[in-house]
Amino acid sequence: MSKPKVLQIGALSERFNRELAECYEVTALWQRVDPLAFLQEQGTAFELLVSSARFGCSAEQLACLPNLRAICSFGVGYDPYPLELLRDRGIVISTTPDVLNDCVADLAMGLIIDTARQLAAADRFVRAGxxxxxxxxxxxxxxxxxxxxxxxxxxxxxxxxxxxxxxxPVRYHKRCQDLSSPYGFEADLLALARWADFLVLACPGGAATHHLIDADVLAALGPQGILVNISRGSVVDQPALVTALLNGHLGGAGLDVFEGEPTVPAELFALPNVVLLPHVGSGTHETRLRMEELVLANLQAFIDKGELLTPL
Known part of the structure; x- marks a missing residue:
């Protein structure tokens, strides 16, 4: 019995790549000399696609996949996918929610503490003698x-x-108030920034939140305020953030994500009140394993029943 065909956009862990290849006939797109040319020639063969919040699937790639039915994505981010095109074509997509909540939340608290208490800077101080x-x-x-x-x-x-x-004390901002939440709702983002000592970004990326945190929000947070971003780099106007930090108009920043990552603004490297991490919010052995397992479970559920376990 032949294995189902699966197109994989980009490499994940060696363990995941191996397990995927054991169960399915996998085409590793990133290994092709000209990936787009390959899709233009053979894209009709694929109904199933595996990708991640890092690699996504572009509209150009999607146009070469006329028979695509489902995408199983590693991670919770969905901004690198053309969602309107997927909806128009009836292509379903799954992500890996919940299994990474604890590790990302732990990291956010770590960034709050590290940035305020300057643990990383103190470590460098000791190591430098x-x-x-x-x-x-x-x-x-x-x-x-x-x-x-x-x-x-x-x-x-x-x-x-x-x-x-x-x-x-906790207050939050989002498009609609959560009436079940015990925390204070603030409809005005600027008002929340003025109130907060720490402003943590835990919202999705994409057009709706692009540069949501701009120069005005940073000014409202002020020279004693600290920004922590564990969401997406696109949520922050990065040049405005760099300017605010260099000018002392913002108290500090703990950043796990960046616009154009892995490139990080060099101006931030010497600032002791800025903690820079290489997008490791979910980066623990336990959480990455559970994320991989959920991608595989979604893929098999769609093959078996035509339904995803954790659809977007």
């Missing part, structure tokens, strides 16, 4: 400070629950 000659500067307390969250989905709620352990 600075301690015998000087006292490390005082930093800022975390417990009891006001936390604003932009986006109160699964990850945002997990961050809010962790903040309760630090006795932090």
């Amino acid at each position: 600075g301690w015998p000659a000087a006292t490390f500067p005082l930093t800022r307390k975390v417990s009891g400070k006001k936390l604003g969250i932009v986006g109160l989905g699964r990850i945002g709620q997990a961050i809010a629950r962790r903040a309760e352990g630090f006795a932090m």
